[in-house]
Amino acid sequence: MNWDDYSAALFDLDGVVTPTAEVHMRAWSAMFNEFLTARGVAEPYTDDDYFAHVDGKPRYEGVAAFLASRGIDLPQGDPSDDPSAQTVCGLGNRKNDAFNEVLEADGVQAYPGSVRLLEALAARSMPMAIVSSSNNAPAVLETAGVAHFFSFVMHGGVASERGIAGKPAPDTFVVAAQELGVTPAQAVVLEDALSGVQAGAAGHFGLVIGVDRGAGTAALTDAGATLVVKDLEELL
Numbered sequence: 001m002n003w004d005d006y007s008a009a010l011f012d013l014d015g016v017v018t019p020t021a022e023v024h025m026r027a028w029s030a031m032f033n034e035f036l037t038a039r040g041v042a043e044p045y046t047d048d049d050y051f052a053h054v055d056g057k058p059r060y061e062g063v064a065a066f067l068a069s070r071g072i073d074l075p076q077g078d079p080s081d082d083p084s085a086q087t088v089c090g091l092g093n094r095k096n097d098a099f100n101e102v103l104e105a106d107g108v109q110a111y112p113g114s115v116r117l118l119e120a121l122a123a124r125s126m127p128m129a130i131v132s133s134s135n136n137a138p139a140v141l142e143t144a145g146v147a148h149f150f151s152f153v154m155h156g157g158v159a160s161e162r163g164i165a166g167k168p169a170p171d172t173f174v175v176a177a178q179e180l181g182v183t184p185a186q187a188v189v190l191e192d193a194l195s196g197v198q199a200g201a202a203g204h205f206g207l208v209i210g211v212d213r214g215a216g217t218a219a220l221t222d223a224g225a226t227l228v229v230k231d232l233e234e235l236l
């Protein structure tokens, strides 16, 4: 990995900078399995469902993709729906309550290898941005004490306000590159989710690094990763 070949780095957050992909996974699993049990569906929601349908996507798009995979049709509802509502938005909001309970109770610490890479890139004045689908990205960055590394944060709230399509579309990464003043070809994308790697590949970024936190090297490569690592420390 020669960082001299690139002018900016675009980091996904959950599962790349912080171990919060696991918190999201647990919250999704608790919510979906409660929902399926209440409907009398025998086949449980598993981590494979997370990686295939939910990981990296904006909240309600993840809900809709999983329900579609099971042939379950619910009304979309509205983001203001109560968490008890039997709607796509209601289920997403129910999961969000579970996520925030864990975040408040346990806090979050960034991966040590990720912090080492961020420090090394900051020392060489590499422009860096976060590109996350999560509305909770600003809170996670603050809680983990790593917000200062990033001059721009693209998150779920910014994307919906500005009408920018979420991952697997490349748009959130493309806008973040623009915000840092570079072209996609000059920027490195770092992603653990298949949908995020697909976004980086679709946007023709200079390098798309897959971080294998469970999705698997083969699946990340098939999704378009040019390089797969287990930890960001390998990129020092």
Ligand SMILES: O=P(O)(O)OC[C@H]1O[C@@H](O)[C@H](O)[C@@H](O)[C@@H]1O
Pocket: 014, 021, 024, 025, 054, 055, 056, 057, 058, 059, 062, 096, 099, 132, 133, 134, 135, 136, 137, 156, 193
């Ligand atoms: O519901 P939020 O916090 O806006 O997050 C949306 C998605 O954000 C992604 O970063 C996570 O990988 C997903 O698990 C999550 O579903």
